[in-house]
Amino acid sequence: MAEFPSKVSTRTSSPAQGAGASVSALRPDLGFVRSSLGALMLLQLVLGLLVWALIADTPYHLYPAYGWVMFVAVFLWLVTIVFFILYLFQLHMKMYMVPWPLVLMIFNMGATVLYITAFITCSAAVELTSLKGTRPYNQRAAASFFSCLVMIAYGVSAFFSFQAWQGVGSNAATSQMAGGYA
Numbered sequence: 001m002a003e004f005p006s007k008v009s010t011r012t013s014s015p016a017q018g019a020g021a022s023v024s025a026l027r028p029d030l031g032f033v034r035s036s037l038g039a040l041m042l043l044q045l046v047l048g049l050l051v052w053a054l055i056a057d058t059p060y061h062l063y064p065a066y067g068w069v070m071f072v073a074v075f076l077w078l079v080t081i082v083f084f085i086l087y088l089f090q091l092h093m094k095m096y097m098v099p100w101p102l103v104l105m106i107f108n109m110g111a112t113v114l115y116i117t118a119f120i121t122c123s124a125a126v127e128l129t130s131l132k133g134t135r136p137y138n139q140r141a142a143a144s145f146f147s148c149l150v151m152i153a154y155g156v157s158a159f160f161s162f163q164a165w166q167g168v169g170s171n172a173a174t175s176q177m178a179g180g181y182a
Contacts, residue, residue: 028088040157041084047150048077054143058136065125072118076111101165108158115151122147
């Protein structure tokens with residue numbers, strides 16, 4: 001037993017080496033922003049922001065219909081930000097056990113359905129809740145228009161994510177090399 005400590009070899013490393021490696025791994029992938037998935041996510045973020053900002057600037061709390069529209073717009077806007085950051089910094093590649101094409105397809109399909117309901121609700125409530133030609137009327141009408149556009153953007157994303165999930169136009173090796181987006 002006296003010989004045991006002399007046979008043990010140890011290696012030490014400084015904490016600065018580990019911290020530097022993790023910071024350098026969080027470089028944004030600008031190729032993602034130029035891809036169809038990245039461009040659609042940016043479009044969804046801008047249009048979704050317009051929807052909830054236009055509704056939030058009116059007295060929406062007086063009408064339950066706009067509460068639903070606000071919930072859909074803000075919730076999906078925040079979740080889209082999370083997905084955008086995951087893909088921009090390639091964090092989805094570090095979580096390889098998650099089937100990201102399937103997750104994105106389910107999210108985009110759900111977002112499309114939720115925005116269909118929000119668009120119909122917002123459009124139907126415009127004339128009932130404000131006088132034609134007033135500022136709240138114009139803002140709510142614009143929010144209806146932008147909710148239709150963001151609904152279409154999520155629908156297109158759902159189509160592309162369905163194709164990515166099915167593997168249309170690529171094989172497993174090229175989809176892995178492309179980072180999982182087209």
